[in-house]
Amino acid sequence: MSHDRTPAAQSPAQAPAGYDAGEYPVFFVTVDTAIFTVRDGALKLLLVQRQDDPYAGCWALPGGFKNPDETLDEAAWRELAEETGVTTSGWHLEQLGSFGDPRRDPRGNIVTVAYVAFAPDLPDPVAGSDARDARFWDVDDLDLPSLQGGNHDRGLEDAPELAFDHTVIAARAVDRVAAKLEYTTLATAFCRPQFTLGELQHVYEAVWGVRLDRSNFRRWVQQTTGLVRPADTDTRRTSGGRGRPAALFEARSELGTLYPPLLRPDDARALRPAKETR
Amino acid sequence: MSHDRTPAAQSPAQAPAGYDAGEYPVFFVTVDTAIFTVRDGALKLLLVQRQDDPYAGCWALPGGFKNPDETLDEAAWRELAEETGVTTSGWHLEQLGSFGDPRRDPRGNIVTVAYVAFAPDLPDPVAGSDARDARFWDVDDLDLPSLQGGNHDRGLEDAPELAFDHTVIAARAVDRVAAKLEYTTLATAFCRPQFTLGELQHVYEAVWGVRLDRSNFRRWVQQTTGLVRPADTDTRRTSGGRGRPAALFEARSELGTLYPPLLRPDDARALRPAKETR
DNA sequence: GCAAAAGTGTTCATACTACACCCATGC
DNA sequence: GCATGGGTGTAGTATGAACACTTTTGC
Numbered sequence: 001m002s003h004d005r006t007p008a009a010q011s012p013a014q015a016p017a018g019y020d021a022g023e024y025p026v027f028f029v030t031v032d033t034a035i036f037t038v039r040d041g042a043l044k045l046l047l048v049q050r051q052d053d054p055y056a057g058c059w060a061l062p063g064g065f066k067n068p069d070e071t072l073d074e075a076a077w078r079e080l081a082e083e084t085g086v087t088t089s090g091w092h093l094e095q096l097g098s099f100g101d102p103r104r105d106p107r108g109n110i111v112t113v114a115y116v117a118f119a120p121d122l123p124d125p126v127a128g129s130d131a132r133d134a135r136f137w138d139v140d141d142l143d144l145p146s147l148q149g150g151n152h153d154r155g156l157e158d159a160p161e162l163a164f165d166h167t168v169i170a171a172r173a174v175d176r177v178a179a180k181l182e183y184t185t186l187a188t189a190f191c192r193p194q195f196t197l198g199e200l201q202h203v204y205e206a207v208w209g210v211r212l213d214r215s216n217f218r219r220w221v222q223q224t225t226g227l228v229r230p231a232d233t234d235t236r237r238t239s240g241g242r243g244r245p246a247a248l249f250e251a252r253s254e255l256g257t258l259y260p261p262l263l264r265p266d267d268a269r270a271l272r273p274a275k276e277t278r
Numbered sequence: 279m280s281h282d283r284t285p286a287a288q289s290p291a292q293a294p295a296g297y298d299a300g301e302y303p304v305f306f307v308t309v310d311t312a313i314f315t316v317r318d319g320a321l322k323l324l325l326v327q328r329q330d331d332p333y334a335g336c337w338a339l340p341g342g343f344k345n346p347d348e349t350l351d352e353a354a355w356r357e358l359a360e361e362t363g364v365t366t367s368g369w370h371l372e373q374l375g376s377f378g379d380p381r382r383d384p385r386g387n388i389v390t391v392a393y394v395a396f397a398p399d400l401p402d403p404v405a406g407s408d409a410r411d412a413r414f415w416d417v418d419d420l421d422l423p424s425l426q427g428g429n430h431d432r433g434l435e436d437a438p439e440l441a442f443d444h445t446v447i448a449a450r451a452v453d454r455v456a457a458k459l460e461y462t463t464l465a466t467a468f469c470r471p472q473f474t475l476g477e478l479q480h481v482y483e484a485v486w487g488v489r490l491d492r493s494n495f496r497r498w499v500q501q502t503t504g505l506v507r508p509a510d511t512d513t514r515r516t517s518g519g520r521g522r523p524a525a526l527f528e529a530r531s532e533l534g535t536l537y538p539p540l541l542r543p544d545d546a547r548a549l550r551p552a553k554e555t556r
Numbered sequence: 557g558c559a560a561a562a563g564t565g566t567t568c569a570t571a572c573t574a575c576a577c578c579c580a581t582g583c
Numbered sequence: 584g585c586a587t588g589g590g591t592g593t594a595g596t597a598t599g600a601a602c603a604c605t606t607t608t609g610c
Contacts, residue, residue: 025306025307026304026305026306027305027306027307027344027346028304029304029307029389065303066305067303068305068380068387070380071380072376072377072378072389075378095376097373097375097376098350098373098375098376100349100391101349102347111307111350111389113376113378113389197589198589213573213575215590215592218591219572235589237580238588241581241582242581242583242586242587242588243581244579244581244587245588246588246590257547259541259544260571261539261541266537269535269537476562491599491600492561493563493600493601493602494600494601496562496564497599498599515562515607515608515609518560518561519608519609520559520560520608520609521560521607521608521609522560522563522608523561523608524561524563538598
């Protein structure tokens, strides 16, 4: 769904009920979602290649128009389902921020509300009817601007060209993910229902781009309340099939605050932009 | 400005340029801002009392309609200036989130983008033409819902009744403030250009509702890079006029990330809702 | 002198870092 | 056996909490 599909429209584009036309300016409202997953030791972002103008051929975050009879969250869930086939399951989906620059869409005044979603590991996406292609991109292969005015345009060869202001949105989204790993249980959202501590550690390492000490990571996870709980089953091997089989754990709650947090080393803050809205 | 003033409208409320009417649903877009200050050792929130229906007599966050020719940030700054008379100075203003429940406004489909602003200490606000009154409220006197499903309706006597979904927005805003003190330089935004370490500590104590050890706070502030810098002037006494005069400091930058953060004690997390978006 | 707030130092317990070492599996 | 990843322990250091003491002002 990339801004070009007709939503289940029921009301014509007049002024919303309750106001006379002409009283205040009106806007289209869209919802765009940055869907992340961790695969092959790297953080991946789902992008769809646009079929039609504007920005035909460019890559964009999946999104669509808000309906008058749904909340913003519901619109994001609906678009997520349409895009990935996911039934409203245990995924984590949260609002990132809104963007309303009048020049952000050449067609006119469109305010978009950006969301961020986190997926364990996904079957490869299918391109929708309005999309030429759809795939997960390694975020390190995207040419995203640094949030603190650093080096945009790193001279990447195969970096896709992004539509609209989606480079800005994607950069903010990547930053949000990295920041939230520190003080929330978000990392478990990238794992399947049952996971090993090694898999969980790989999430942190992939998102932050660092190596963590296995022993210390273990200790931190287990003494941090509300993060994981041992699964009451047997063990299985993972990570290829080598090594000793690992114990399984499961996430404890939906999304909680961690105390103490796991602060990334400050060199990991430099690589991926640090400041943000949280 | 409380949803009822005509913005500097230039385009009639038809579909935005570039699209045919009827193609997609349209919405009004408003901007509401939670303006905080610290006064008398407590965190205060600016509310205006509505003159007209809906919710006449109720208190609301100051806000207004977005214009078609401005970004969301610009709209928030404009409303902030209209409300407080502040020229676009060094204030900190950031987006909180958007709310688009179709039932949030009885007049119809209005999507609002909420902002949070931080003021050092403000001359008392003047009620606008559309407002019956305007004043700072102690956040502890507001009946805000806990974000983690806790105790709403604490049986406060003089708690004002809030319009629309502004209890939810205000609760999220309070939570955002408390969370951002931990790992950003936000606390300095509540201080005047030059301040003492005691004043800075009072900000933390007021927002978190705790007492901090003076000695440890001092040490933390001074060893944390990028938070404060000594002002090159003489000293002055503060806090009433008692005690030894204190050295003055000034904020170092706009809004930075703190490393290490100053984590509030976990009992302070329970009082004010903890989880949040950052 | 006394109260109040600023400024400095010291102690002690805890938490974090960086390793070293053993275990269980596939090949 | 060997490579690979899981699991446990430990010494040294850094960090943070609690508290004692001194200094400078107003009254």
